[in-house]
Amino acid sequence: MTAVAAKNAFGPVLEASLREAVAVTKNRREVAAIFSKECVRALADSFLADPRKADLATGKLALFDAVMAQMDINRHIDASRRAIADGDGIVADATYFASLSDRAPPRIS
Numbered sequence: 001m002t003a004v005a006a007k008n009a010f011g012p013v014l015e016a017s018l019r020e021a022v023a024v025t026k027n028r029r030e031v032a033a034i035f036s037k038e039c040v041r042a043l044a045d046s047f048l049a050d051p052r053k054a055d056l057a058t059g060k061l062a063l064f065d066a067v068m069a070q071m072d073i074n075r076h077i078d079a080s081r082r083a084i085a086d087g088d089g090i091v092a093d094a095t096y097f098a099s100l101s102d103r104a105p106p107r108i109s
Contacts, residue, residue: 040067
């Protein structure tokens with residue numbers, strides 16, 4: 001469906017999205033998709049890590065916020081994995097932890 005058609009018939013577009021995802025095009029290129037909230041919930045159930053599922057269940061995050069937070073976390077994880085694969089990671093061995101201890105400010109009791 002074109003963006004103009006979606007704009008001019010938004011109510012029917014929403015009704016159609018309850019049956020199936022609706023792709024929206026602009027200049028013959030897909031630019032958006034409209035999904036029912038039930039579809040997004042099903043996606044979230046399979047996509048969210050347990051901490052985000054807990055945030056969703058307790059109301060700490062709304063559905064879309066939980067999905068966006070998980071996407072952000074996944075981007076960071078992917079970037080970290082690429083860095084490690086490229087040899088840019090840090091080896092967390094005894095020497096590394098000793099250097100952290102050396103840099104830590106002394107505790108005041």
